[in-house]
Amino acid sequence: MSRNLALAIAAFYCALALTLGAFAAHALKGHLSVEALNWIETAVFYQFVHALAILCLSQGKQQTVDKLLAVSIMLFAAGVFCFSGSLYLMAFGVSGLGIMTPIGGILMLAGWLTILYHSFSLAFKQKTN
Template identity: 45%
Template sequence: MTMKYLLFLGALNGALAVTLGAFGAHGLKNRVDAAMLDIWATASQYHFYHALAILLVGVLARQFGAGLTTAGWILFAGMLVFSGSLYVLVLSGQKWLGAVTPLGGVALIVGWLWLAWSLWRAHG
Protein backbone atom coordinates (compact mmCIF):
# COMPACT_ATOMS: atom_id res chain seq x y z
CA MET A 1 0.00 0.00 0.00
CA THR A 2 2.80 2.45 0.83
CA MET A 3 4.26 1.86 -2.64
CA LYS A 4 0.93 2.92 -4.13
CA TYR A 5 0.99 6.14 -2.10
CA LEU A 6 4.53 6.93 -3.21
CA LEU A 7 3.63 6.35 -6.85
CA PHE A 8 0.58 8.59 -6.44
CA LEU A 9 2.56 11.32 -4.62
CA GLY A 10 5.34 11.19 -7.20
CA ALA A 11 2.94 11.60 -10.10
CA LEU A 12 0.92 14.30 -8.34
CA ASN A 13 4.06 16.24 -7.46
CA GLY A 14 5.35 15.93 -11.01
CA ALA A 15 2.22 17.71 -12.21
CA LEU A 16 2.48 20.25 -9.40
CA ALA A 17 6.14 20.96 -10.18
CA VAL A 18 5.34 21.64 -13.84
CA THR A 19 2.41 23.85 -12.85
CA LEU A 20 4.46 25.83 -10.34
CA GLY A 21 7.36 26.09 -12.76
CA ALA A 22 5.07 27.56 -15.40
CA PHE A 23 3.52 29.91 -12.84
CA GLY A 24 6.99 31.14 -11.91
CA ALA A 25 8.03 31.65 -15.52
CA HIS A 26 4.85 33.43 -16.56
CA GLY A 27 2.86 34.57 -13.53
CA LEU A 28 5.72 35.93 -11.46
CA LYS A 29 7.79 37.42 -14.28
CA ASN A 30 6.64 41.01 -13.71
CA ARG A 31 5.99 40.68 -9.97
CA VAL A 32 9.36 39.71 -8.50
CA ASP A 33 12.97 40.51 -9.33
CA ALA A 34 15.36 38.25 -11.22
CA ALA A 35 16.95 36.88 -8.03
CA MET A 36 13.55 35.75 -6.76
CA LEU A 37 12.75 34.17 -10.14
CA ASP A 38 16.00 32.22 -9.89
CA ILE A 39 15.01 31.00 -6.42
CA TRP A 40 11.61 29.94 -7.78
CA ALA A 41 13.30 28.12 -10.67
CA THR A 42 15.54 26.24 -8.21
CA ALA A 43 12.50 25.27 -6.14
CA SER A 44 10.59 23.95 -9.15
CA GLN A 45 13.65 22.10 -10.50
CA TYR A 46 14.27 20.29 -7.24
CA HIS A 47 10.53 19.70 -6.87
CA PHE A 48 10.40 17.99 -10.25
CA TYR A 49 13.60 15.98 -9.78
CA HIS A 50 12.35 14.62 -6.48
CA ALA A 51 8.85 13.91 -7.78
CA LEU A 52 10.59 11.61 -10.27
CA ALA A 53 12.75 10.17 -7.49
CA ILE A 54 9.66 9.36 -5.41
CA LEU A 55 8.15 7.58 -8.43
CA LEU A 56 11.40 5.68 -8.83
CA VAL A 57 11.34 4.59 -5.20
CA GLY A 58 7.77 3.37 -5.62
CA VAL A 59 8.78 1.27 -8.63
CA LEU A 60 11.95 -0.03 -6.97
CA ALA A 61 10.04 -0.94 -3.81
CA ARG A 62 7.82 -3.23 -5.87
CA GLN A 63 10.91 -5.04 -7.12
CA PHE A 64 13.20 -4.98 -4.06
CA GLY A 65 10.74 -4.84 -1.18
CA ALA A 66 8.90 -2.36 0.96
CA GLY A 67 12.06 -1.55 2.94
CA LEU A 68 12.86 1.06 0.31
CA THR A 69 9.72 3.08 1.00
CA THR A 70 11.30 4.90 3.95
CA ALA A 71 13.65 6.55 1.47
CA GLY A 72 10.65 7.74 -0.53
CA TRP A 73 9.01 9.30 2.52
CA ILE A 74 12.25 11.03 3.50
CA LEU A 75 12.60 12.37 -0.05
CA PHE A 76 8.98 13.56 0.06
CA ALA A 77 9.54 15.39 3.35
CA GLY A 78 12.76 16.93 2.06
CA MET A 79 11.08 18.06 -1.14
CA LEU A 80 8.26 19.68 0.82
CA VAL A 81 10.62 21.56 3.12
CA PHE A 82 13.23 22.48 0.49
CA SER A 83 11.00 23.52 -2.40
CA GLY A 84 8.11 24.61 -0.19
CA SER A 85 10.24 27.01 1.84
CA LEU A 86 11.63 28.54 -1.37
CA TYR A 87 8.17 28.93 -2.91
CA VAL A 88 6.87 30.64 0.23
CA LEU A 89 10.00 32.81 0.45
CA VAL A 90 9.41 34.14 -3.06
CA LEU A 91 5.68 34.67 -2.56
CA SER A 92 5.94 36.24 0.89
CA GLY A 93 9.32 37.96 0.79
CA GLN A 94 10.09 36.46 4.22
CA LYS A 95 13.86 36.04 3.96
CA TRP A 96 14.08 34.04 7.21
CA LEU A 97 12.60 31.09 5.30
CA GLY A 98 15.97 30.76 3.61
CA ALA A 99 17.23 29.38 6.94
CA VAL A 100 14.67 26.53 6.73
CA THR A 101 15.62 25.48 3.20
CA PRO A 102 18.89 23.70 4.16
CA LEU A 103 16.92 21.41 6.48
CA GLY A 104 15.01 20.22 3.42
CA GLY A 105 18.29 19.81 1.57
CA VAL A 106 19.69 17.64 4.34
CA ALA A 107 16.54 15.50 4.23
CA LEU A 108 16.97 15.10 0.45
CA ILE A 109 20.56 13.94 0.93
CA VAL A 110 19.49 11.54 3.68
CA GLY A 111 16.71 10.21 1.44
CA TRP A 112 19.14 9.46 -1.38
CA LEU A 113 21.60 7.83 1.01
CA TRP A 114 18.80 5.79 2.58
CA LEU A 115 17.81 4.64 -0.89
CA ALA A 116 21.40 3.66 -1.72
CA TRP A 117 21.76 1.75 1.55
CA SER A 118 18.41 0.02 1.11
CA LEU A 119 19.28 -1.07 -2.42
CA TRP A 120 22.67 -2.31 -1.26
CA ARG A 121 21.04 -4.39 1.48
CA ALA A 122 18.32 -5.67 -0.86
CA HIS A 123 20.96 -7.16 -3.14
CA GLY A 124 22.68 -8.90 -0.25
Protein backbone atom coordinates in the same frame (compact mmCIF):
# COMPACT_ATOMS: atom_id res chain seq x y z
CA MET B 1 3.79 2.17 2.14
CA SER B 2 1.59 1.20 -0.77
CA ARG B 3 2.83 1.67 -4.32
CA ASN B 4 -0.32 3.68 -5.05
CA LEU B 5 0.42 6.17 -2.27
CA ALA B 6 3.98 6.62 -3.50
CA LEU B 7 2.69 7.06 -7.05
CA ALA B 8 0.16 9.66 -5.84
CA ILE B 9 2.90 11.61 -4.03
CA ALA B 10 5.06 11.58 -7.17
CA ALA B 11 2.18 12.67 -9.40
CA PHE B 12 1.18 15.47 -7.03
CA TYR B 13 4.72 16.84 -6.79
CA CYS B 14 5.23 16.63 -10.58
CA ALA B 15 1.93 18.39 -11.30
CA LEU B 16 2.68 21.06 -8.71
CA ALA B 17 6.19 21.64 -10.04
CA LEU B 18 4.91 21.95 -13.59
CA THR B 19 2.15 24.35 -12.54
CA LEU B 20 4.39 26.57 -10.39
CA GLY B 21 7.18 26.58 -12.97
CA ALA B 22 4.85 27.59 -15.78
CA PHE B 23 3.09 30.16 -13.60
CA ALA B 24 6.41 31.74 -12.63
CA ALA B 25 7.76 31.72 -16.19
CA HIS B 26 4.67 33.28 -17.73
CA ALA B 27 2.55 35.14 -15.20
CA LEU B 28 5.15 36.30 -12.69
CA LYS B 29 8.07 37.22 -14.93
CA GLY B 30 7.50 40.97 -14.68
CA HIS B 31 6.29 40.93 -11.08
CA LEU B 32 9.10 39.15 -9.22
CA SER B 33 12.78 39.95 -8.96
CA VAL B 34 15.34 37.89 -10.86
CA GLU B 35 16.44 36.42 -7.52
CA ALA B 36 12.88 35.34 -6.68
CA LEU B 37 12.44 33.77 -10.12
CA ASN B 38 15.74 31.92 -9.65
CA TRP B 39 14.49 30.57 -6.30
CA ILE B 40 11.36 29.28 -8.01
CA GLU B 41 13.41 27.73 -10.82
CA THR B 42 15.64 25.96 -8.28
CA ALA B 43 12.63 24.79 -6.29
CA VAL B 44 10.91 23.43 -9.40
CA PHE B 45 14.07 21.59 -10.51
CA TYR B 46 14.65 19.86 -7.18
CA GLN B 47 10.96 19.09 -6.83
CA PHE B 48 10.86 17.44 -10.27
CA VAL B 49 14.03 15.43 -9.66
CA HIS B 50 12.79 14.06 -6.36
CA ALA B 51 9.25 13.48 -7.59
CA LEU B 52 10.68 11.40 -10.43
CA ALA B 53 12.85 9.54 -7.91
CA ILE B 54 9.71 8.78 -5.89
CA LEU B 55 8.04 7.61 -9.09
CA CYS B 56 10.92 5.24 -9.79
CA LEU B 57 10.88 3.90 -6.23
CA SER B 58 7.14 3.27 -6.45
CA GLN B 59 7.57 0.85 -9.35
CA GLY B 60 7.80 -2.86 -8.76
CA LYS B 61 5.84 -6.07 -8.74
CA GLN B 62 4.82 -5.88 -5.08
CA GLN B 63 1.80 -3.92 -3.85
CA THR B 64 3.93 -2.35 -1.13
CA VAL B 65 7.29 -0.64 -1.36
CA ASP B 66 10.26 -2.14 0.48
CA LYS B 67 10.59 -0.59 3.95
CA LEU B 68 13.91 1.16 3.35
CA LEU B 69 12.73 2.47 0.00
CA ALA B 70 9.56 3.71 1.72
CA VAL B 71 11.81 5.60 4.15
CA SER B 72 13.58 7.16 1.17
CA ILE B 73 10.24 8.17 -0.33
CA MET B 74 9.18 9.81 2.93
CA LEU B 75 12.54 11.60 3.23
CA PHE B 76 12.24 12.85 -0.36
CA ALA B 77 8.66 14.01 0.19
CA ALA B 78 9.53 15.84 3.41
CA GLY B 79 12.68 17.25 1.84
CA VAL B 80 10.80 18.64 -1.15
CA PHE B 81 8.18 20.11 1.17
CA CYS B 82 10.85 21.90 3.23
CA PHE B 83 13.36 22.76 0.48
CA SER B 84 11.13 23.70 -2.43
CA GLY B 85 8.31 24.93 -0.22
CA SER B 86 10.59 27.38 1.58
CA LEU B 87 12.01 28.66 -1.71
CA TYR B 88 8.51 29.18 -3.15
CA LEU B 89 7.43 31.09 -0.06
CA MET B 90 10.63 33.16 0.03
CA ALA B 91 10.08 34.09 -3.64
CA PHE B 92 6.66 35.44 -2.67
CA GLY B 93 8.10 37.53 0.16
CA VAL B 94 7.61 35.31 3.20
CA SER B 95 10.65 35.77 5.43
CA GLY B 96 12.10 33.76 8.27
CA LEU B 97 12.19 30.45 6.40
CA GLY B 98 15.90 30.37 5.63
CA ILE B 99 16.55 27.40 7.93
CA MET B 100 13.94 25.25 6.18
CA THR B 101 15.84 25.18 2.90
CA PRO B 102 18.98 23.42 4.21
CA ILE B 103 16.85 21.11 6.38
CA GLY B 104 15.01 20.08 3.22
CA GLY B 105 18.31 19.51 1.45
CA ILE B 106 19.53 17.33 4.30
CA LEU B 107 16.32 15.29 4.18
CA MET B 108 16.70 14.74 0.43
CA LEU B 109 20.35 13.76 0.89
CA ALA B 110 19.30 11.33 3.63
CA GLY B 111 16.85 9.78 1.15
CA TRP B 112 19.65 9.18 -1.36
CA LEU B 113 21.94 7.77 1.34
CA THR B 114 19.16 5.42 2.43
CA ILE B 115 18.91 4.11 -1.13
CA LEU B 116 22.70 3.73 -1.20
CA TYR B 117 22.66 1.76 2.05
CA HIS B 118 19.77 -0.39 0.84
CA SER B 119 21.51 -1.11 -2.46
CA PHE B 120 24.79 -2.09 -0.82
CA SER B 121 23.04 -4.28 1.73
CA LEU B 122 21.18 -6.10 -1.06
CA ALA B 123 24.37 -6.45 -3.14
CA PHE B 124 26.32 -7.96 -0.24
CA LYS B 125 23.40 -10.16 0.77
CA GLN B 126 23.30 -11.62 -2.75
CA LYS B 127 27.05 -12.08 -2.79
CA THR B 128 27.04 -14.12 0.41
CA ASN B 129 24.14 -16.36 -0.70
